[in-house]
Amino acid sequence: MIAKLDAYRIFCEVAKHRSFSKTAKSLYMTQPAVSQVIMNLERELDTRLFTRTSKGVNLTNDGRLLYEYVNSAINLINVGEKKLAESRDLLTGEMKIGVGDTISRYYLLPYLEIFHNSSPNINLKIINRTTMELCAMLKSGEIDLAVCNLPVKDSALCIKKCIDIHDIFVCGEKYRHLCSSPVEIEDIAKLPLIFLERKSNSRQYVERYLASKGIKIQPEIELGSHDLLLEFAKYNFGVSCVIEEFSTEYLNKGQLYKIELTEEIPERAIGFCYLKSVSLSNAARKFVDITQGRS
Secondary structure, three states: OHHHHHHHHHHHHHHHHOOHHHHHHHHOOOHHHHHHHHHHHHHHHOOOOEEEEOOEEEEOHHHHHHHHHHHHHHHHHHHHHHHHHHHHOOOOEEEEEEEOHHHHHHHHHHHHHHHHHHOOOEEEEEEEOOHHHHHHHHHOOOOOEEEEEOOOOOOOEEEEEEEEEOEEEEEOHHHHHHHHOOEOHHHHOOOOEEEEOOOOHHHHHHHHHHHHOOOOOOOOEEEOOHHHHHHHHHOOOOEEEEEHHHOHHHHHOOOOEEEOEOOOOOOEEEEEEEEOOOOOOHHHHHHHHHHOOOO
């Protein structure tokens, strides 16, 4: 197929130059080599493509018909190769990133800004889903890269840790008395609890930890976003389980208070997930490098 494509490229050059010798010069070939390629092509297609004259060559009717299609195809191939080169050089292309709302707002946005400023012609598509949904989308090829709450256990995926995070309990003024001294985790479970929805990876991680301590929780309120956890705790609906690194604004302003535990919940992490079987695009690789401080 490659040999035939080369033959068609030479055929188009001969048609443009109307000369074997000029074609040979432009392609850094010998004239006999160009003539042989055209003869072989004519033999394979069982038709004459050029008429030879003392001044050069002209396309036959069959040659003109073939040239109309082959020249268009060659041009499309050249455009495709150009676009591929541009994509490698981050001059154009698309990158689809899957991420949860909370990670997007509190972690990813500054890095997205840096990437967008450095590669403005890369079209960014940000898709918000839960960690489980994002892993499924990676494996179906719907996204290139996912930023997930870890741990993620999937043999088809590569995992690259970004930052450590800590799950804590926070409260508003009504429950501020709980902050006077460290509290047993068993006593926290008896309070009006506010958690993310059950399908959330963050919720499942904390529930598994509590279950390892023999503690089962029954939250009074289940919400769909981290921001709502903060707001409901602020307005004294109960005690919220939140990510400390994403709650600093509320804590620093004194709108919420961290409840110290006698035994802290083990830290976990946020990380990139991508398919082992598919190499990251240059754009995705550059974005990962930016978050790792390597670009």
